[in-house]
Amino acid sequence: MRIICPVKRVPDTAAEKKIAADNTLDRDGSEPVLNANDEWAIEEAMRVKEAGKADEIFALCMGPEQAQQTIRKALSYGLDGAIQVSDEGCAGSDAPATARVLAGALGDEPWDLILMGNQSSDARTMLVPAMLAEYLGVPALTYAKRLEVGDGEVTVDRETPTGHQTVTAPTPAVVSVVEAINEPRYPSFKGIMAAKKKPLAVKDLAGIGLAADDVGSAGAWTQTLDIAPKPPREAGEQVTDDGSGAVGAEAIAEFLVRQKML
Amino acid sequence: MDILVLGDHERGTPKKITHQLLTAARGIADGAVHALLLGPDAGAHAEQLGAYGAATAYVWEHPDAQDYATEPQTAALLAAVEASGAQVVLYPGDPLLSDVVARAAVRLGAGVVTDVTDLERADDALVATKPIFGGDMTSRCQVTPGRAQFLGIKANAFADEEAGGSPADVVPLEVTVADEARRARVVEVVEAEATGRPEMTEAPIVVAGGRGLGDAEGFELIEQLADVLGGAVGASRAATDAGWYPHQHQIGQTGKTISPQLYIGAGISGAIQHRAGMQTSQTIVAINKDPEAPIFSIADLGVVGDLKQVIPALVAEVEKRGS
Ligand SMILES: Cc1cc2nc3c(=O)[nH]c(=O)nc-3n(C[C@H](O)[C@H](O)[C@H](O)COP(=O)(O)OP(=O)(O)OC[C@H]3O[C@@H](n4cnc5c(N)ncnc54)[C@H](O)[C@@H]3O)c2cc1C
Ligand SMILES: Nc1ncnc2c1ncn2[C@@H]1O[C@H](COP(=O)(O)O)[C@@H](O)[C@H]1O
Numbered sequence: 001m002r003i004i005c006p007v008k009r010v011p012d013t014a015a016e017k018k019i020a021a022d023n024t025l026d027r028d029g030s031e032p033v034l035n036a037n038d039e040w041a042i043e044e045a046m047r048v049k050e051a052g053k054a055d056e057i058f059a060l061c062m063g064p065e066q067a068q069q070t071i072r073k074a075l076s077y078g079l080d081g082a083i084q085v086s087d088e089g090c091a092g093s094d095a096p097a098t099a100r101v102l103a104g105a106l107g108d109e110p111w112d113l114i115l116m117g118n119q120s121s122d123a124r125t126m127l128v129p130a131m132l133a134e135y136l137g138v139p140a141l142t143y144a145k146r147l148e149v150g151d152g153e154v155t156v157d158r159e160t161p162t163g164h165q166t167v168t169a170p171t172p173a174v175v176s177v178v179e180a181i182n183e184p185r186y187p188s189f190k191g192i193m194a195a196k197k198k199p200l201a202v203k204d205l206a207g208i209g210l211a212a213d214d215v216g217s218a219g220a221w222t223q224t225l226d227i228a229p230k231p232p233r234e235a236g237e238q239v240t241d242d243g244s245g246a247v248g249a250e251a252i253a254e255f256l257v258r259q260k261m262l
Numbered sequence: 263m264d265i266l267v268l269g270d271h272e273r274g275t276p277k278k279i280t281h282q283l284l285t286a287a288r289g290i291a292d293g294a295v296h297a298l299l300l301g302p303d304a305g306a307h308a309e310q311l312g313a314y315g316a317a318t319a320y321v322w323e324h325p326d327a328q329d330y331a332t333e334p335q336t337a338a339l340l341a342a343v344e345a346s347g348a349q350v351v352l353y354p355g356d357p358l359l360s361d362v363v364a365r366a367a368v369r370l371g372a373g374v375v376t377d378v379t380d381l382e383r384a385d386d387a388l389v390a391t392k393p394i395f396g397g398d399m400t401s402r403c404q405v406t407p408g409r410a411q412f413l414g415i416k417a418n419a420f421a422d423e424e425a426g427g428s429p430a431d432v433v434p435l436e437v438t439v440a441d442e443a444r445r446a447r448v449v450e451v452v453e454a455e456a457t458g459r460p461e462m463t464e465a466p467i468v469v470a471g472g473r474g475l476g477d478a479e480g481f482e483l484i485e486q487l488a489d490v491l492g493g494a495v496g497a498s499r500a501a502t503d504a505g506w507y508p509h510q511h512q513i514g515q516t517g518k519t520i521s522p523q524l525y526i527g528a529g530i531s532g533a534i535q536h537r538a539g540m541q542t543s544q545t546i547v548a549i550n551k552d553p554e555a556p557i558f559s560i561a562d563l564g565v566v567g568d569l570k571q572v573i574p575a576l577v578a579e580v581e582k583r584g585s
Binding site: 011013014017019023036094095096099119121122125129131133134138139141143163166167168169178180224225226230233237238239241247248249262 | 368524
């Protein structure tokens with residue numbers, strides 16, 4: 001069994017974000033990191049492999065040359081290699097365009113299971129996993145908080161607001177995971193050193209059978225008109241309780257009455 | 263321009279979010295508004311959606327809508343788009359329905375905008391406003407002209423106002439489900455014991471607790487406050503990581519995004535990754551014993567105090583005023 005882990009390079013949530021003139025995120029202006037939710041997918045893939053149920057795990061990333069830093073980070077967890085789609089034509093891709101690129105990149109690749117995060121911290125559309133599955137013509141088991149890999153099938157506990165559904169599907173399939181699925185390990189020093197030498201295949205759009213206007217801003221099905229920083233929220237009033245809870249409780253109750261919420 | 267609202271329901275009773283979506287649809291429609299409800303009992307009270315402006319309520323009650331994940335529902339959504347002729351679909355940001363929308367959008371070549379908080383008609387296009395980067399910025403975007411438009415509407419972004427319309431025409435959908443669409447099969451549904459609380463992402467009031475609660479039992483305080491206010495319960499990652507509360511209640515960058523009318527956070531410091539999930543709340547109240555806690559910088563009301571004292575006193579105060 002061969003597992004593919006799509007990984008995204010995202011700005012660090014804690015870093016200041018800058019917007020470039022073309023309404024895209026200036027990704028060089030904000031500390032890029034490996035999307036946190038993808039780390040849980042990588043950890044889960046490693047566990048499947050360590051249980052002897054997978055032979056190989058490859059990362060897959062659509063991103064510019066600088067994203068190789070992120071790909072190496074992914075490899076340092078112990079993955080076997082990576083595929084990168086790097087092409088100026090990818091810039092400005094929306095969720096369907098991203099899914100088309102990722103699906104295109106898998107055109108000639110053997111794979112049985114795609115394990116990915118349920119959301120990216122920047123775009124946060126939560127659409128890419130199901131869209132990727134649609135382009136690949138396979139089932140998607142999303143929001144998994146538990147994964148079980150069987151013989152030719154996968155079963156997940158899919159998180160719902162009130163509990164979970166246990167869902168099973170034959171492979172090949174896409175599985176997206178939520179944070180509750182595991183506790184990711186830290187890359188070992190050995191892993192970090194080995195990551196530098198792992199195979200990384202870089203493809204461009206032509207190489208995966210897509211034209212520049214199939215994806216990127218030209219091929220996106222949505223357009224951003226403008227982006228504006230939100231005026232920062234002002235701190236409101238602050239009340240210090242007297243230690244008994246009475247002053248604090250009174251302040252909140254009065255506030256709720258003023259807000260017509262009580 | 264007709265609009266289709268993909269609604270949600272609880273055993274046949276349309277959820278408030280469905281009413282909010284219909285109200286949003288009325289605001290931008292220059293044709294008819296239709297609704298779609300999926301799953302067992304979907305049609306039980308669907309005619310009531312007429313009061314919110316739905317001319318037609320398409321329903322698909324087949325067991326396939328529940329026993330198989332996503333793909334049969336995708337077929338039903340496509341059938342409703344075709345039957346209604348609508349080129350605009352409004353849907354709630356619910357994870358399960360988002361998967362359905364994602365697949366249907368790919369099949370139709372429809373553009374999808376998620377997390378929409380406002381909609382405006384500009385010539386023939388609909389311009390959607392949405393928070394991005396955890397609410398740090400606001401973006402206006404639109405679907406590329408000529409494509410069907412799928413718009414995910416954030417809970418509580420629109421009010422739910424009745425329009426006084428006559429009962430909706432309830433139309434059962436004929437849906438052909440290919441065998442292939444039954445590949446992902448739901449084998450078991452596990453529901454936590456019913457709490458009677460609203461769902462966190464849709465609730466107008468959310469009371470959230472963090473590491474400052476000290477232990478899992480601390481969440482009883484949060485639940486008591488949520489219950490007297492009729493709110494939902496949320497948690498910080500420190501609390502879900504510690505196993506004090508289930509992960510689906512986690513608010514933040516790697517959990518859920520909420521925009522309730524009122525967020526009350528207790529024992530939560532307000533780290534940026536937490537704020538990324540709640541700073542678009544309309545009103546923020548924080549209880550923290552540390553006057554320097556970052557949450558106070560975005561709180562409309564901050565109470566510096568011990569939550570173990572303040573919450574029980576507040577519960578009593580709310581009960582007193584409520585009765
Ligand atoms: C990649 C990444 C993703 C993350 N995603 C999320 C996410 O989705 N959601 C999230 O919440 N966090 C997330 N975090 C974690 C985040 O950085 C914080 O660690 C976390 O939010 C802290 O939770 P907390 O506020 O409950 O705990 P703490 O930061 O420890 O704060 C506890 C607070 O309780 C107060 N307190 C203690 N006792 C009392 C008392 N008796 N009365 C009143 N106040 C008291 C303290 O003064 C303190 O301010 C993420 C971090 C990373 C790196
Ligand atoms: N450019 C990309 N390259 C590789 N994977 C991606 C990319 N964008 C999104 N993904 C994957 O899609 C998941 C969901 O992202 P999103 O739909 O943007 O919330 C992420 O956790 C990644 O696994």
